[in-house]
Amino acid sequence: xxxxxxxxxxxxxxxxxxxxxxxxxxxxxxxxxxxxxxxxxxxxxxxxxxxxxxxxxxxxxxxxxxxxxxxxxxxxxxxxxxxxxxxxxxxxxxxxxxxxxxxxxxxxxxxxxxxxxxxxxxxxxxxxxxxxxxxxxxxxxxxxxxxxxxxxxxxxxxxxxxxxxxxxxxxxxxxxxxxxxxxxxxxxxxxxxxxxxxxxxxxxxxxxxxxxxxxxxxxxxxxxxxxxxxxxxxxxxxxxxxxxxxxxxxxxxxxxxxxxxxxxxxxxxxxxxxxxxxxxxxxxxxxxxxxxxxxxxxxxxxxxxxxxxxxxxxxxxxxxxxxxxxxxxxxxxxxxxxxxxxxxxxxxxxxxxxxxxxxxxxxxxxxxxxxxxxxxxxxxxxxxxxxxxxxxxxxxxxxxxxxxxxxxxxxxxxxxxxxxxxxxxxxxxxxxxxxxxxxxx
Ligand SMILES: Nc1ncnc2c1ncn2[C@@H]1O[C@H](COP(=O)(O)OP(=O)(O)OP(=O)(O)O)[C@@H](O)[C@H]1O
Ligand SMILES: *[C@@H]1O[C@H](CO)[C@@H](O)[C@H](O)[C@H]1NC(C)=O
Ligand SMILES: *[C@@H]1O[C@H](CO)[C@@H](O)[C@H](O)[C@H]1NC(C)=O
Ligand SMILES: *[C@@H]1O[C@H](CO)[C@@H](O)[C@H](O)[C@H]1NC(C)=O
Ligand SMILES: *[C@@H]1O[C@H](CO)[C@@H](O)[C@H](O)[C@H]1NC(C)=O
Ligand SMILES: [Mg+2]
Numbered sequence: 001x002x003x004x005x006x007x008x009x010x011x012x013x014x015x016x017x018x019x020x021x022x023x024x025x026x027x028x029x030x031x032x033x034x035x036x037x038x039x040x041x042x043x044x045x046x047x048x049x050x051x052x053x054x055x056x057x058x059x060x061x062x063x064x065x066x067x068x069x070x071x072x073x074x075x076x077x078x079x080x081x082x083x084x085x086x087x088x089x090x091x092x093x094x095x096x097x098x099x100x101x102x103x104x105x106x107x108x109x110x111x112x113x114x115x116x117x118x119x120x121x122x123x124x125x126x127x128x129x130x131x132x133x134x135x136x137x138x139x140x141x142x143x144x145x146x147x148x149x150x151x152x153x154x155x156x157x158x159x160x161x162x163x164x165x166x167x168x169x170x171x172x173x174x175x176x177x178x179x180x181x182x183x184x185x186x187x188x189x190x191x192x193x194x195x196x197x198x199x200x201x202x203x204x205x206x207x208x209x210x211x212x213x214x215x216x217x218x219x220x221x222x223x224x225x226x227x228x229x230x231x232x233x234x235x236x237x238x239x240x241x242x243x244x245x246x247x248x249x250x251x252x253x254x255x256x257x258x259x260x261x262x263x264x265x266x267x268x269x270x271x272x273x274x275x276x277x278x279x280x281x282x283x284x285x286x287x288x289x290x291x292x293x294x295x296x297x298x299x300x301x302x303x304x305x306x307x308x309x310x311x312x313x314x315x316x317x318x319x320x321x322x323x324x325x326x327x328x329x330x331x332x333x334x335x336x337x338x339x340x341x342x343x344x345x346x347x348x349x350x351x352x353x354x355x356x357x358x359x360x361x362x363x364x365x366x367x368x369x370x371x372x373x374x375x376x377x378x379x380x381x382x383x384x385x386x387x388x389x390x391x392x393x394x395x396x397x398x399x400x401x402x403x404x405x406x407x408x409x410x411x412x413x414x415x416x417x418x419x420x421x422x423x424x425x426x427x428x429x430x431x432x433x434x435x436x437x438x439x440x441x
Contacts, residue, residue, distance in 0.1 A: 023048060023097065029106075035224075040103065045215040049224070051100040072269040073226040074100050079272040080192065080225045086276075087191055087416035088424060089184070092211055092222035107211025107222045108168035111147040112161065114181060116140050116189040117205040121231065124205075127155070140186055147209075158182075169212040171219075176434045180219050180427050181210050187423040188221060191416045195275040196232060198412055204231035227265050275412075282338040282407040282414075284311040284400070287328065287355065289345035291315055296368040296396055297344050303400030307417050309407060311400075318345070318354040325351065329359055338410075340403040342366050343390070347373070349380040356390035362406055363390040366399035 026039030029047060038048040051073060074096075081093035081102075092104040117124060120135035124143075144161065145153045158178060166173040185208060193203040207229055211222035284304050286297045297313050304311035316325045332339045341363045343352030352365035365381040381392040393399050401418070408415035 023103075039106075043103070045106050045213075046094060046103055047106045048097060049102050049104050072265045073224070073228075074102075075269045076226045076272050077224045078102060079276060081221075083195055083275055083413075083416070084188060084191060084221065084420075086413065088420035089188060089191065090218060090220045090424075092213065092220050104222065105213045105215070105220065107213055107220065109209060109211045109222060110166060110168060110173060110181070110219075112156070112181070113145040113147055113153065113207050113209060114185040115143045115145065115205060115207045116185050117143070118189070118193065119202065119204045119233075121204060140189055142182060142185060169214045169217060171212045171217050176430055177219055179430060183423060183426055184210070184219070184221065187419055191419055192225075192230075194412045194415055194419075198279055199271045199274060200235045201271070202233045202235075204233055206230040227268060232268065278308075278413050279411050282309060282340065282403075282411065283332070284309055284340050284342060284403045285328075285332050286311060286313045286342045286344060287316050287325070287351055288313065289315075289317045289319075289349075289351055293344045293346060293368050296366075299396035300342055300344070300366065300399050303397045304403065307400065307404040307407075307414050309400070309404060309414065316351070318350040319348075322354065325354060326358060329355060333359060333361070338407070340364065340406055342399050342403065344368060346370065347377055347380075349377070352381060352390050352392075353384055353388055356388045357385070362403075364399050364402055365390055365392040366394070366396060367392070369394060 024041035025048060026041045028036060028038055030037040031052075034052055036050045036052060038050065040046045040048055078093070078096045081091050084091055085093060092107050094103040094105060096102050117137055118140060119133075120128070120131050120137070120141075121133050124141070125131060125133055144156050144158075146156045146160070147153055161173070161178055162175065164173075171177065188208060189203065189206050192206065196203045206225075208221060208225060209223040210219050212218070213220050284300070286300050288294065288297050294313075301311040301313060314328055316328050318325045329341075332341075339361050341352075341355050341359065341361060343349065343355055343363060343365050344367065345351040346368050349365055349367050352363055352367075356363040367377065367381050369378060378392075381390075384390065391402065393402055404414050404418055408418050
């Protein structure tokens with residue numbers, strides 16, 4: 001076994017790292033232009049990703065500038081990864097450790113940059129003459145580049161990637177893995193695009209990398225997403241872009257110009273925190289005709305919880321206590337919180353239709369269907385008088401999912417969970433198929 005040494009670097013910056021972290025660092029596994037990767041002695045399978053800027057900086061002015069940048073990059077990366085993780089996207093990120101370092105799952109990196117574009121700009125215009133800047137891609141445009149500094153990161157086709165037959169952490173990167181990265185890149189872009197839209201910002205394009213988690217052998221989003229990973233245009237306006245392009249476009253590097261670049265990064269890092277804040281906080285109110293349906297209703301509440309949606313359960317019968325039903329309705333209409341009602345009533349469902357005829361809020365019928373009379377009972381939820389718009393689903397999970405879809409229209413965090421769940425289902429199917437194919441060979 002390797003002897004972990006807590007002095008991976010001889011210089012003074014090392015003591016600085018140790019002081020701020022109180023983590024036992026093992027071997028330095030990798031070092032690039034902007035980051036160092038250390039083994040963690042007490043957390044096998046994990047690494048410390050340390051941003052280098054503050055370490056390499058020499059004179060005080062430069063150091064100040066770099067520290068500012070590293071901190072901004074830190075904030076951006078950790079907020080973005082938190083957002084993706086809360087949505088349910090698999091990432092290497094584990095936790096923020098200090099101002100300039102985070103703990104991540106140890107990965108073997110797949111040397112491909114996945115680029116996803118909503119709006120044509122930059123290198124795409126050069127490679128595709130005739131396409132004007134601002135052309136919108138729907139569906140999103142996906143490109144991949146092999147990470148090869150010596151050859152200027154050439155663009156690759158899927159076939160080139162497949163034929164290279166990468167094997168990382170024991171995982172062969174084949175058709176299944178390439179498709180998973182392709183689909184994940186699109187989902188990640190859509191989640192971030194939706195989040196930035198809450199700040200009136202257009203996510204123009206984005207580049208990301210994947211790694212194979214050495215312990216789980218799963219493909220996860222790894223490395224970082226920071227100031228350098230995307231282009232953002234406030235309110236879709238190219239002239240106010242808040243990203244590295246400002247820096248690239250500078251004709252000459254004057255102090256005023258540098259100040260503007262710094263201001264832009266600060267603007268992004270301030271806004272990035274807001275991406276984690278829920279826009280609207282909605283509520284699901286489950287009305288049950290009797291407590292015999294409680295188990296069914298608890299399932300709805302649990303599923304709502306997985307979307308981060310508050311859910312309350314009430315008992316009321318539209319047949320036996322209509323005054324109370326309308327009273328409860330008024331209670332939830334009266335406090336201004338956006339509400340979706342779910343009606344759970346066995347046999348003849350009077351509850352959902354009565355609610356639907358008396359509130360402008362959405363009503364979802366979720367009747368607990370029994371084998372004996374289910375085929376007949378269901379019509380009380382389906383065949384409505386004119387003027388009623390309630391919907392009907394049968395499974396408790398589906399009721400919660402439909403409510404989440406309604407809230408997702410205005411709440412990007414709920415929407416992100418739905419989007420990530422779609423991705424994860426797609427990936428599970430793909431992997432199940434791969435496994436079955438391997439068995440039958
Ligand atoms: N979770 C992780 N586990 C293992 N290695 C990682 C992880 N995250 C990032 N790395 C790797 O750490 C190395 C150092 O990062 P850095 O960004 O400084 O490299 P770089 O100089 O930009 O080179 P590259 O072109 O590979 O990105 C990179 O090779 C990166 O892929
Ligand atoms: C780094 O990110 C964390 C988590 O967002 C934050 O608490 C911390 O203040 C950041 N550091 C700096 C210097 O901004
Ligand atoms: C991603 O997948 C789509 C659909 O299969 C395919 O058309 C596209 O070429 C792929 N993109 C890349 C960069 O591999
Ligand atoms: C976004 O734009 C809308 C309409 O112009 C405005 O009402 C809203 O306050 C803006 N939001 C932010 C976060 O700037
Ligand atoms: C983006 O932040 C990184 C720090 O991670 C820094 O090295 C880089 O210079 C920044 N980009 C620009 C254009 O300053
Ligand atoms: Mg890098």
